[in-house]
Amino acid sequence: MTSVQLAQASNAAVYASMLTLTLAMIFFAASFASGRRRSTATADLPARIAEGAGGTAVITRPPAVADAPLEPGRRSANIGMSLTWLSFFTLLVGVVLRGVWAGRVPWGNMYEFSITAALGVLGVFLVMSVKRDLRWLGLFVVTPTLLWLGLAVTVLYTEAAQLVPALKSYWLVIHVSAAIICFGAFTLAAATAGLSLVRAGVERRQGTTDVRGWTSRMPTSERLQVLTNRVVAFSFPLWTFAVVAGAIWAENAWGRYWGWDPKETWAFITWVVFAAYLHARSTAGWRGNRASWIALAGWVAFLINYFGVNIFVNSLHSYSGM
């Protein structure tokens, strides 16, 4: 393929993945709008409970682990998941072609970062969904990812070019790939944290964890908090590693491993906020809604680092290409 064809193919793949993602969103939304309420561990199993002696439900798998299946709109949710997989692979093709076109890792400017970050979000979501039923979460992952990609192809689009010399380092590959996976995971954590806040509000107002209404299609606020914690517990060490890799790279490029450059500062703030989140999860009185707010704050710090520092602040790290 010629260079121009490669570029066109990459762009076409990105647009195709956006189209698939739009369809996925519609199917996920349909699954939310249709059908009956989500069954929680015991509420929808009157028959089986009756079988169990003395009120002890005897079932083959502990419900704490298997998120109770999403009964309503199951078909369309399944289609949504398949479309999300399809979109992921299409986007992967787009990112890889972009890298082939540029002759380097596709992380040279904000457009490339953004499409790779979208890939990170979808990837982390899909990997997590392999082991547990996350169809209820699909709508809340796919919609922001679509908006994000829309922003990338319209506002952030940049022609491919080579890297500035400071970005030419294999630490770039290590540092950035870790950061992109973290971005995916932190975004998911923010989604589940946000949903847990919404759901907790509904639970409080209705006075029960067995709620009615649209939030009934997601797990209880407590399950959502546990899920948030899992995701942060996965990404926090990785983020620590990403920051350390960045420090090693900075030491190589600028002669100091830490210099309180705005980008470094916000990476540190993000790190401290998520450390605070993990602490909050072990502190009486903080493990519920307050911890969820902290997880959201950590994600906002990450976004500030990405948009604010790249575009508005005069930093050694300003490479937006805009």
Add this chain to the structure above:
Amino acid sequence: MTTRLEEPAAGLPEEKPLPPLGSVGLLRWMWRQLTSMRTALILLFLLALASVPGSILPQRGTNPIRVDEWLAQNPASGPLLDRLGFFDVYASPWFAAVYLLLFISLIGCVLPRIAQHWRAVRLPPPPAPRRLSRLPHSREFASPREPQDVVGAAEQYLRSHRWRVRTGQADDGTPWVAAEKGHARETGNLVFHVSLLFVLAAVAIGGLLGWKGNVIVREGTGFSNTLTQYDAWGGGRFVDPDSLAPFSFTLDRFQVDFERADAQRGAPRLFEADVTFRDTPAGDPVATTIEVNEPLDVDGAKIFLVGHGYAPHVVVRDSAGEVVFDDTVVFLPQDGNFTSTGVIKVPDADPSLGFNGLFLPTASRDQIGAGVSTFPAPDDPEVLLAAFRGDMGLDSGVPQSVYTLDTSQMVKVGLESIRPGETWTLPNDSGSIEFVGLDRWASFQIAHDPGKELALLAAGAAIAGLMLSLFVRRRRVWVKALPGEAGGTLVQIAALARTEATDLTADVSAIADELGAPAAVEERSAE
């Protein structure tokens, strides 16, 4: 939900006793407050918050010129913010207060936990509870084997899978095995927190024993590592600036290349400094290159390439045609296209001559006719000069920057732009200046940080500890072998997680399979 044994139940407010009277009691109370989880949490918030202003306001450490600009533009709030340390946030007393309190809290929190953990690790697992079926993960099945056999097999299996095992007998003679796993979780947590202390120590070592200097070197000139040769130098309190390593180098050639395609036109593509290096004045010369991301390692110090620019070569002659100045002059880039400013001082002319210069590698004019460069490479170089004659104030004793010209005692002679090879004959018989050609200069940062290896080591330990702490699950299992109704043995297996929302089904099933449980037995969950 699994239960957490030691933690207060979720959502319960912590008890808040009033501070006791009496100074010892008060001190102890304050210490307990400082080392509580809640204080740690609040201090972490404060640390995040205190870091923010330093990313918004310019900082002296990284950008002193922007700080001065900011102060000039904000005469009202500037000085107050300055006095409060907002332009040097990360060295300010209030920032230090937050992290020092946090680390004191950390020590006060971690030391007792180390002692406690040390004891806990050596304690055997607790005996089997009376009714295993009450535990969150349990399973029961009949086995034809003898109770002692079953327990023995369980013990062997658990030991070989690195559980800490204890055996015993209940009052009624029922043999049991108790096993525990996952102390590494707390170990990892402690390693993580202690490593943070070492990171802080490494930063402190770097601050006290490290040094860092910047120097601009023109092509064809040299640098030797003594304090006087640096343009800027900063060292820690315990550094002796008179005994720096005696290396030196000359910059033979500096190569750059810029993007010419439309996308990101003008972005740098290559920087490379060819140098000849000597580790002592009498040492053998070694030719090498220094590139971005590829510093030169010498005697524990590293030489980094951090910037570059142009150094026009000019020759100045007096009215008699005698050469009074013949050298390259460093011009500092002002924008991405290397529109550069510089000053030429010729004290040997009589009277002294001085020039304010603007150098344009690719010359053009903006709408109001001012000179700007439109591309960073020297495609069409031009230098714009404003000539002055008179006293430059060099003898006043006040040290002067080589980049500014004090024209208060001087008379303006004229204004001209010249290209390489051209000579401008100054009016009023003041002599002439010739723009001979172009050299480049490179700026280097030379840094020595004796704390950085420790920092890396501590960071690595922190990550390892963190992963143990977050991924290891602390859990206990018990196996009991009761006499069965029909002569065989009733085997009971149960597990208890000590970390939140942990699924131990796999552990229970693995042991059950090992002990020959029938495949299709239902599992009981006390959820």
